[in-house]
Amino acid sequence: MRPFIFLRVFRINQCLMLVSLLALLLGGAYYPYAVAARERGAVQAMSWSVAGKVIMVDPGHGGIDPGAVSRTGVLEKDINLQIAQRLAAMFRQAGASAVLTRDGDYDLADREHLPGLTNRDELQARLGLADKHHADIFISIHLNSYPSADCEGAQVFYHPRSVESFRLAALVQQELIAVLGDQYRWAKGADFFVLRDVKRPAIVVEAGFLSHPREGILLTEPAYQNKVAWCVYAGVVHFFAGQPAPKSPY
Numbered sequence: 001m002r003p004f005i006f007l008r009v010f011r012i013n014q015c016l017m018l019v020s021l022l023a024l025l026l027g028g029a030y031y032p033y034a035v036a037a038r039e040r041g042a043v044q045a046m047s048w049s050v051a052g053k054v055i056m057v058d059p060g061h062g063g064i065d066p067g068a069v070s071r072t073g074v075l076e077k078d079i080n081l082q083i084a085q086r087l088a089a090m091f092r093q094a095g096a097s098a099v100l101t102r103d104g105d106y107d108l109a110d111r112e113h114l115p116g117l118t119n120r121d122e123l124q125a126r127l128g129l130a131d132k133h134h135a136d137i138f139i140s141i142h143l144n145s146y147p148s149a150d151c152e153g154a155q156v157f158y159h160p161r162s163v164e165s166f167r168l169a170a171l172v173q174q175e176l177i178a179v180l181g182d183q184y185r186w187a188k189g190a191d192f193f194v195l196r197d198v199k200r201p202a203i204v205v206e207a208g209f210l211s212h213p214r215e216g217i218l219l220t221e222p223a224y225q226n227k228v229a230w231c232v233y234a235g236v237v238h239f240f241a242g243q244p245a246p247k248s249p250y
């Protein structure tokens, strides 16, 4: 019996090894292995471009304002903050000064205690922080939501008045397509309040649809959040390195 048991144990170990190897390979689909080594290397070699820059990272919503809410109760404000924190860490590692508009679950206008203040006042407080810190660029992180569950994909928005905001948006969108796969979406002009202040290039990154059954779950996963953050980081690195706006593949 003993050799037989040994054989079975050996087989189980072999299976476990195979599972581990598969997990490693599948896990490798995510950051920092998510991105082809050549692309990762190219971005890291160019990371000097962000050193010394002041980058405002703005996790949308917070406090009394949850943003979009998924069918399972996931709140947009929480995912926005998680992605923003991952992104800020990447910038800091590259020698940039990344400043978060909020680093917890609160409302910048304290509307819980000051109900007279509007959504616009709250957004103005975020822009005020960008001024206070003399930010070079402003990046707002949000999630999309739509009544139809079919909508998916990340999309970057910019104000049509700002050529540099468009260049930044297109460079980030290009990375989102390269890393997350075809998104069938391209950088889009929008008259969002936080984009109107064109003192500095500003974008809103809608990292995906919380309302989509698959994407909504992916967005809660740390590995996927790192992939999204990496795309924004890589786009910004290309932006400060002076790369021209790419053309839409769609």
Ligand SMILES: [Zn+2]
Pocket (backbone or CB within 6 Å): 060, 061, 067, 068, 076, 142, 143
């Ligand atoms: Zn939002």
